[in-house]
Amino acid sequence: MLYNNEDEYLKIFAGKISKLNPRQPSSDEWTAFEMAYRKHKKQNKKWPLLLWFGIFSMLCVGLIYFSNNQKISIEKAIGNNSLKATSENNATINKNTNKKLIGNTTTKAQNLNQNKVIDRNVSDYENKSKQIEKLKNPLNKKEIIKVLSKVELLSESNTNKPDVKLNDNILFELTSLKLKSFQISTPLKKIITSTKPTNNAINSIKTNVSNNITKSSQIAKYFELGICIQNNNFKQLDYPSDQFFKGVGLNVGMHLQNNWSINLGISALYLNQVKIDKFVFQTEEQQIERIDTTIKYNNTYNRLMMEFDTVLSYKNVNHEGSSIYKNDIVFIHLPFQVRYHIGNEKRSVYVAIGALGTITYQSQNITKNIGLSNEGNQSKDTYSFMFAPTIGLGCHQKIYKNWALHLASNYSKYLNSNLNQTNTFQLQTGLKYNF
C-alpha cells in the first residue's frame, strides 16, 4: 500500500523510535557525571573572581592615572610665574620666576653681564631638571607650608638684614625636600648670586604657594575605617528570610574638583546561623491513596511500571524527621562609589552611586535525623560572586584636626545571586582621615 498521508508515515516511524528500550544507567554513570559536574562548577567559580579582579585593577589604574592628570592640569594652571609644587623638577623656581625674582630683588644697578650669567645658569639648571623629570613627586601640603614659613621668616628678617640671600634659602629648602641625594653639577647657589629679597618677591611666592595649597586640597586623599551592619533578605529555603551580618570595612578615596569624590573599599562581614526543618511523612492511608492516584496518572502516560516502583517504596519510611542546617557565611564586599558632597570642610553630606562586588564563602553542615536516629551529616563549602548596583547616602562631621566622623547607608540590589538574595541594606559608621 502506498502512503498518501505523509505525516502518517512519519508518525509510524516516530512510534517505532518511541518504543526503544530505555538505556539504564550503569554504576559508573553517576560517578562520571559527578566528576564532570564538579569540574564544571569549579571552572564556573573562577571567572567571576577573575572578572572582578580585572575590574578592580582597572579602577585602581584609572584612579592613579586620573590623580596624575589632576596634578599636571593644576601645574599648568598655575602658570609660568609661580612656584611649581608638583615635581622635583619644578620644586625650584623656574626660569621665568627666576627672572622675576631676580628682577625684583636685584638693584637697578645690576648690569647686563650679570643677567647673562644668570640666564646661562638657569639654562644649565633647566637641562639638569629634565634629567630628573622621572623622579617627579608632588610636594605635599605640609612641605609647602614649611616653605611658606621659611619665606615669612626671611621676609621679617629682610628689613633688618638686607644681605640675606632669600633665593638660596628657598632653593635649598625646596630642593632639600626631594633632592637630597641628587647631585647637581651646577651649584644652585650660583643661579642667584647677589639677589636680595623684596616684599614683592615674597608676596608673589606666598600667593603662588597659597594657590598650590588650595589646588592641592581639591585632590586630597582620604580613608575611612569603620564597622558596618548589614541586613540580607535571603529567599533560599535554607535561610531565615532576614539576617544581620556584622563586619568591618576600609575605604580609600580621593576628593576631586567640584565636590566630587571617588571611593574604593573592602569590607568583610560574617554571619553564623542554625536552622531546624522538621518534616512529617504521610500516614499509610495517605500513601495508599497516593499510589492509586499515581497509577491513574501513569496509565495516562504509559509509564506505569517505573513510577509504580517508586511509589511502592513509601511503605517503609518513618513518620517524623528533622534537618538541622548550620551555616557560616562570609561576605567580602568590594564597593566602588562616586560621591557628590554638599557642605564644607567641617561637615558635609553626600549622595553616592556605584557598584558592589561581593565574594561569598558559605560553609554549610546539614544533619538529617529520622526519628531518633541520625541519618548522617553532609558538609559543603561553596564560593560565589555577586554583583549589584548601589546607591548611598552619608555624612561627615569634623571632630579633630584631620579626623571626621563618618556615617553612611547603602542600598544594593543584586543582579546575580546563587543565594537568591535580592537586596542588601548596609549601615556604616567610622572615622575618616584626610591627608
Next chain:
Amino acid sequence: MKDFTEQEIILGCVKEDSRFQRLLFEKYYSKMFAICIRFSQNEEEAKNILQEGFIKAFEGIKKFKAESSLNTWLSRIMVNHSIDCLKNRNKNLFSSISENMLTIPDSTEFEEELVKDLSPEEALDLLQKLPDGYRTIVNLYAVEGLSHKQIGENLGISEGTSKSQLSKARTFLKKLVNNLNTYVV
C-alpha cells in the same frame, strides 16, 4: 534512596545535595538518554549531551517553578541543548545536504510494511543516518510533536523552511528505509 517524593528531590537538588542529585539523575536518565540519542549521531555524542544537559538542569533547578512536570522541564532542557550542540557543530544545519541524497538509490514505492517491520533499533539507526538538519526536523515534528511555527522559533528559521526541510527529510528517510529493505531482500 527511594523514600523521597519528587518535591523533596527537587528541594534537595536546590540545596545542591548530591544524594538528591543522584536520585534525580538515575530516575530520569533513561528518558533523557532516549531524547539525546534521537538527536545524536551515536551513543557517545548522546552521553555528552546528556551530561551537559543534566549540568544545566542542576544549575537551573532553582528557577523551576513546577508549572510543568519535572519530566517535561528536563525534556525541554535536553531537546534545547541537543539543538544547541548540533548548531555549534554544524553552523549551516540546513544547507549542503542535498548532495547526500544522490547517493541513495531511488525507489518508486514505499510499502507500509517496510516501516512497520522495522525494529525500534533499526528505526533509530536510520534516524541517526539522517543529516543533522533533517534529523532535527524529524525529531521535533514527528517525535516531539511541535508545529512548524514552533520549530521555526526553536531553530531560528522560517515556517516555510521548516516545511520544506521536513519534506526533504521525509523523502530522504523513505529512501533509507527502502534501501535497507532492498539489501535485506
